[in-house]
Amino acid sequence: MTLKMTFPETHTLLTRLDGGVLYLTLNRPESRNAMSSEMLADIEAMFEAIRDDRRVRAVVLRGAGGHFCAGGDLKSMMAGLKPPAAGEADPIAAMNRAFGAMLRTVQRAPQVVIAVCEGAVMGGGFGLACVSDVAFAHADAKFGLPETTRGLPPAQIAPFVVERIGLTQARRLALTGAQVRGAEALALGVVHEGFADEAELQHKLMATLQKVLGCAPEANAVTKAILLQVGKADFDQVLDAAAAQFAACARGTEAPEGITAFVQKRSPKWATVT
Secondary structure (H helix, E strand, O other): OOOOOOOOOOOOEEEEEEOOEEEEEEOOHHHOOOEOHHHHHHHHHHHHHHOOOOOOOEEEEEEHHHOOEOOEOHHHHHOOOOOOOOOOOOHHHHHHHHHHHHHHHHHOOOOEEEEEEOOEEEOHHHHHHHOOOEEEEEOOOEEEOHHHHHOOOOOOOHHHHHHHHOHHHHHHHHHHOOEEEHHHHHHHOOOOEEEOOHHHHHHHHHHHHHHHHOOOHHHHHHHHHHHHHOOOOOHHHHHHHHHHHHHHHHOOOHHHHHHHHHHOOOOOHHHOOO
16 A cells, blocks of 8 residues: 655645655755745644654655755845834844754654755755755765855854864854865765765665665654764763663564564565555
8 A cells, every 4th residue: 555645735845755755855946945934834844744653764855956955045034124123023033043943853853864965055955964864965066154155144054064064164164155065075974975966866865765764663763862862961861761762662563573573584564665
């Protein structure tokens, strides 16, 4: 039976569900997929909709028209330059903070998030790549934090870049507005694998997805949550919580099936998704 799900209606995303993998395409090619407030809301809505559904095992993020994401939509942001009235929230600050909230939602997704980085991977696009679990980059993709060259700080993006590649490299990129190609992004650890063309991408993507689908969905979700707590909570608290999560998994349905499949030298039931 083919998996069927109902997703929120969106206007800036293209969606396709295939065998437990949700292909989510940023779809504003006329602006190189620059993120508007509507796109931020659409991404939030999609990830909220699948958060508790283990039938969706992975999300593949890509951009339409040969570009991943050129960053934030500065035109829409600048439209809010009129000072807020007394007691009103600043709309520019609200939109900027919404970007950080979206990145946190994607980062915390129980599913494995895979980013396919092509063309422009700038600003917010760079941030989106940094919150993925696995990232691929085209050799000619351009990564950068150009905000400071526009007179702005990469306010919501910088913390995620620091987490991904470390403070010293984040400082170099953010404070110079430098751009790097796919090979350097790979060397920095922004992405995990490179590709030269669509055929190579599909080969590597399918191999990665096959490995993801070989992992139990709830075990993956728990593992990701544990990993994301490292460095953010007291270490003993992390280990205590992880022990409780381990016990819950051991008493659940996945561990007995996984261990039995291992002993019987067969694939576990979750490895086949239709």
